[in-house]
Amino acid sequence: MSDEVEAIKRKLDIVDLVGQYVSLKKAGSNYKGTCPFHQEKTPSFMVNSEMQIFKCFGCGESGDIFTFIEKVENLEFKDALEMLAQKAGVELVKKPGGKKEKSIKNEIFKINHASTLVFQKILNSPVGSKALNYLKDRGLNDRTIREFQIGFAPNGYVLANYFKKNQVTQNQLNSAGNPEKFHNRIIFPIENNLTNIVGFTGRSLDDKTQPKYFNTPETTVFKKSQILYGLAKARQEIKAKKAMIVTEGQMDVIASHQAGVKQIVASSGTAITENHLDILSRFGVDLIIAFDADEAGKKATYKIIELALKREMNIKIVTLPDGYNDVGEIAIKDKNKWEIIVKNAEFWMDWIIKDQTSQKLSVGDKKSVVKNISYFLKWIVSPVELSHWIKILSEKLSIDENSIKESLKEKNNLSENNKTETVISQRLSIIEEIFVLLELYPEIAQKYTRLYSKLKELYNSKRDLLVFQYTKDQPRLDETQASKEVELLLFRAKQLKNENIKKEFARNIAQAESSKDRKKVLQLLKQLQDKLK
Known part of the structure; x- marks a missing residue:
């Protein structure tokens, strides 16, 4: 090799x-x-x-x-x-050790490809007329249906004869998740990055067939938590537009493509995972969240915002106009409006403040709103940006800015010193707070054994003082809250570390480049790599 x-x-x-x-x-x-x-x-x-x-x-x-x-x-x-x-143009030599696994994957790809062709053929036959009419009623044209290889699986075992004829065994079918399991469902093939079909989503045609959406079970090639529907087709457009839209379902993606907005992928339901966000963050482009306007969609939007902030992504939110239930509906009915909505997507904090303050609020409600929004304000590092959002929230709630700052201060344990002092004290505070939280919550400490061991060496001599200073002004957190707080503090510590490392090396590298000292540049690159390990 x-x-x-x-x-x-x-x-x-x-x-x-x-x-x-x-x-x-x-x-x-x-x-x-x-x-x-x-x-x-x-x-x-x-x-x-x-x-x-x-x-x-x-x-x-x-x-x-x-x-x-x-x-x-x-x-x-x-x-x-x-x-x-x-x-x-290099031909790879087949290795005996990897032959079996590759053979299994290729078998799955072949089975899924063959199944797709059969499902497509059935969709365009009299048996699939009801399913085809449903797709046409939803506004999809023939070209779009072909492009996304949409098919139909009727009741019965329509693939049995084909697989039998081609000597496909039951074990092979099972390894592919058995496409025979789909009955009376519109079939949406799911592709991986290399455009191989790794599985299917089946949408029921009537209310009697439950669940409404049914996916291929996990296989060697299909891991739902690692697959984003439509990514293979959206990749080039994402790079061109420098933005990626994430939405809920396959129909949303397909309708948006037909409308000309192609930088879009779906999580196949509202359950988006850390793995999905890792994939999204690698593109280094704006993330535009376009989930349904119902409570489930809103809840998922908050979750994605939190996951994306941890990855330092630039986040925007699409708000669907009244009268539209999902992306697919507006993309089909008014593609120009859909393009404008995407173009005018709101900055994530604007959306959160608007969502939290959309109803008439009592004093108690305002207290809850400040508490909810303060959690997200903690992710904002820039003092100027933080001041801006505090002012906006103050105006929306008709309360004094200092009240919001006090609430935020309670949660962040921030000092009111000048900028330089704030950075230094915050940096120390981050390390010390992590240590205290790991001391107070042994279950969490078990997840960070190496870090905890190092921090004990640093702070064990003043452990009681640090715990006292932290707990005297802080409410008791439950384990889930404490775990999130540790994650947030680690995120901030990493941010500050990277900023300091970048500042340390940027000037020296610029000087080496300006003097055309290639050897020095490469030496500095190596040193930086070692520093970031």
Whole structure:
């Protein structure tokens, strides 16, 4: 395999490859662009042609062409190897050890592809007329139905004869999640990054068939928590628009595509996972959340905002106009309005404040609103930005800004010193608060054993004093609240660490580049990589 890897590296230039995903500009001996793995305004992502490596000064990601493709395409190494081998025109030698697993995956892909063709054929037959009429009534045209390979699975075992004829065993069918399980359902094939069909979602045609949506069970190739519907088709448009819309269902994605808004993917229901957000964050573009206007959709939106903030993403929210239930409906009925709504998506904090203050509020309600919004205000590091949102909230609630600051201060344990002192005290406070929380909640400490051990070495001598200082002004948290607080503090600590490292190296690297000292630049890159480990 090492020979194949080297052959691929010889044939593919990392600058050309990365340039297909990131806009790069020459910067001394390197090429610079905005990082595809985290949200940033100032480019800190560098590619070095001489060493054939990339390095981001912001998030610390680094590696060669294989690492880059693994991360940007969300692939395992073997899949990245296959993809790059195809680009380079290098033929991979089959290895005995990996033959069985690859064979199983290929069998699943073949079964799913064959099933898709059968389901499509049935949709366009008299048996599928009801399903086809439903799709047409929802506003989909023939071209869209073909593009997304939509089909229909009637009652009965329509695939049995085909699989029997092609000598597909029951074990093979089971390994693919058994497409025979779908009955009286419209079928939406689900593709992976390489456009292989990994599974299906079936939508029932009547209220008697439950659940309304039924997915292929998890298989070797289908992990629902790691698949975003429509991503393979949306990828290029996401890069072009520098934005990605995430919505709830397949029909939302399909209708939006037909309307010309193609930078959209679906979580296949409101249950979005950490893995989904990891995939979304790697694009380094704006995240636009467009969930249904009901309570479930709103709850999911709050969850995604929290997960996205942890990944330092730039978040916007789409609010559907009155009279529209979901993205699919507005995309079909008024595609121009849908385009405008996406273009005018609100900044996440604007949406939260509007949502929390939309009803007439009593004094008690205002207290709850301040408490709810304060949780999200804690993610805002910039003092100027924080001051802006406090002012907006103050005006909305008709309460004094200082009252909101006091509430936020109680939760954040922030001092009111000048900016420099705030950063220093906050930095110390973060480390100390993490230590205290791990001391007070042993169950949480078990999740961070190495960190906890280091902090005990630092602070054990003043443990009682720190615990007293923390608890005297803080309400008792339950374990879930404490766990979230630790996550938030760790996020802030990482932010501050990265900022300090970037400042430390940025000036020296700029000087080395201006003097065209390539050796010094590479030396600094190596030092930075070691610092961020």
